[in-house]
Amino acid sequence: MIGRDPDHPIAETGADGQPDPSARLTVGTRVVVRQRLVDTPEAGATDVIGRLAVRTDDVLVIDTRRGRVAVPRRDVVAAKPVPPPATRPGPAHLRVSVDDLALVAAQGWVAVEQAALGSWLLRSAPGYTGRANSVLVVGDPGVPLDSAFDHCEQWYADRDQTTMFQVSGPARFTIADHPVAQALVERGYTVGGGRPDWSRVLVMTGPSAGLPSPTDTSPQVLAEKTLSEEWLRAYSEGRTPVPGITEAVLTGSERQLFLSIREDPNGRIIAVARLALHAGWAGVFGLWVHPDHRRQGLARRVMATVGTIARENRMPAIYLQVSEDNDAAIAMYEALGFTVHHEYTYLVQPST
Ligand SMILES: CC(C)(COP(=O)(O)OP(=O)(O)OC[C@H]1O[C@@H](n2cnc3c(N)ncnc32)[C@H](O)[C@@H]1OP(=O)(O)O)[C@@H](O)C(=O)NCCC(=O)NCCS
Numbered sequence: 001m002i003g004r005d006p007d008h009p010i011a012e013t014g015a016d017g018q019p020d021p022s023a024r025l026t027v028g029t030r031v032v033v034r035q036r037l038v039d040t041p042e043a044g045a046t047d048v049i050g051r052l053a054v055r056t057d058d059v060l061v062i063d064t065r066r067g068r069v070a071v072p073r074r075d076v077v078a079a080k081p082v083p084p085p086a087t088r089p090g091p092a093h094l095r096v097s098v099d100d101l102a103l104v105a106a107q108g109w110v111a112v113e114q115a116a117l118g119s120w121l122l123r124s125a126p127g128y129t130g131r132a133n134s135v136l137v138v139g140d141p142g143v144p145l146d147s148a149f150d151h152c153e154q155w156y157a158d159r160d161q162t163t164m165f166q167v168s169g170p171a172r173f174t175i176a177d178h179p180v181a182q183a184l185v186e187r188g189y190t191v192g193g194g195r196p197d198w199s200r201v202l203v204m205t206g207p208s209a210g211l212p213s214p215t216d217t218s219p220q221v222l223a224e225k226t227l228s229e230e231w232l233r234a235y236s237e238g239r240t241p242v243p244g245i246t247e248a249v250l251t252g253s254e255r256q257l258f259l260s261i262r263e264d265p266n267g268r269i270i271a272v273a274r275l276a277l278h279a280g281w282a283g284v285f286g287l288w289v290h291p292d293h294r295r296q297g298l299a300r301r302v303m304a305t306v307g308t309i310a311r312e313n314r315m316p317a318i319y320l321q322v323s324e325d326n327d328a329a330i331a332m333y334e335a336l337g338f339t340v341h342h343e344y345t346y347l348v349q350p351s352t
Helices: 098-107 145-157 179-186 229-238 245-250 298-312 327-335
Strands: 030-037 044-055 059-064 067-072 076-081 113-117 120-124 135-137 164-169 201-207 222-224 256-262 269-277 281-289 317-323 339-348
Touching: 030 059, 044 067, 098 135, 098 164, 098 201, 098 281, 098 317, 098 339, 113 145, 120 145, 145 179, 164 179, 179 339, 201 327, 229 245, 229 256, 229 269, 229 281, 256 298, 269 298, 281 298, 298 317, 298 327, 317 327
Parallel strands: 135 164, 281 317
Antiparallel strands: 030 044, 030 076, 044 059, 059 067, 113 120, 120 135, 164 339, 201 317, 201 339, 222 256, 256 269, 269 281
C-alpha cells in the first residue's frame, strides 16, 4: 500500500481507551454530534450540528448557526458527518451553496499541510496541483483583508511557495463581482498566473440517479480502497506526479476509491479515476483514459460505476472539477447530465 492508511486515518479511542464516536470526524466537515447533558436534572442529550472547526484530545469545537460550541469529547454519545444544508429548493446536486460545495470538494483533495485563517483554508502540497497549494477562500478570514493577505503570503513564503488564492463564485462570475478577488488584483495578483487551465475551472454537479447502469457486456471497472503502484503509474501518464506528495494527496481524504479498467483481464490499466466519498456526495477526480482507447465509451463506463457506487452509498449528488478549456471532458459530463454549479479561479501572487 502507498499513501496514507485508508482504514486508520485517526485514533478511534478516547483518552480513557473507550471507543470514541467522534474519532472518525474530519475537521472542516459538517457534522452532527449527540451530546450527553450532564448538568441537567433529568438525563438527556442534545444534538449539535455544524462545521467541525477544531478537535483536540478533550473537546470538539463546532461552528453552529448560533456561534461556536465546545463539546467535551467524553460527553459525545454519537457522531457522524452530514451533508451541507440546502440553501435553495431543488435536487441535492443543485441546492447546496457555493461555499459549502467548495468545502466538500476541499475534503476530497486534502493537502499535505493545512491551516485555518478564520473560515479560509491554507493548503500546501509542494508542486502538486493548484487546489492543494492555494488558499481556499470561503466565508470570513476573521481579520481585515489586508492582514489576511499578509498572513497568507507569510505562510507560503515560509514554505518557499508562491501564494495563490482559489476564489469561487456563481457561473460566469467576474473579478469585479468578488470583493476578495478584486482586492487581490489591486494587490498585483493575476488571474491564472498565465496558466489557461487555472483561469477558470467549472465545478459541475449531477444526480447519481441520472448516471447509466453498467451493462453485462461493458468492461469491468475495479474499485479499490488502496492506491496501487500500477494505478499510480497509469494516472501518471496523464499528469506529472511529485513523488511522495501525489500519493499523500490521492490518499488524503476520509474515504476514497481508486477505479480502473484494464485493456484485458490481465492487461495494463487503460482508464482510471479517483472517487472521494463524503456524506451525501461523491467527487470524481483524475478521470483519464489512455489516448489509444478514447471515444470507445470507457469514461462513460467509469462514470456508470461512479453512479452505482454513489447510489449504493446513499449519495444522491456527484461533483467534479474541470478546466473551462477542456472541451472533450465538458461535452462528456454534459452528455451525462452534469451542469455547472459554480466556478473558481486562481489568483496568483506576482513574482518579485
Ligand atoms: C475526457 C476523457 C476522459 C473522455 O474519455 P473517453 O473514454 O474518450 O470518453 P467516452 O468515449 O466515454 O465518451 C463519452 C462521450 O463524451 C463525449 N466526448 C468524449 N470525448 C470527446 C471529444 N474529444 N470531443 C467531443 N465529445 C467528446 C461524447 O459525447 C462521447 O460520446 P460519443 O463518443 O458517443 O459521442 C478523455 O478524453 C481523457 O482522458 N482526456 C484527458 C484527461 C481529462 O481531460 N480528463 C478529464 C478531467 S476533468
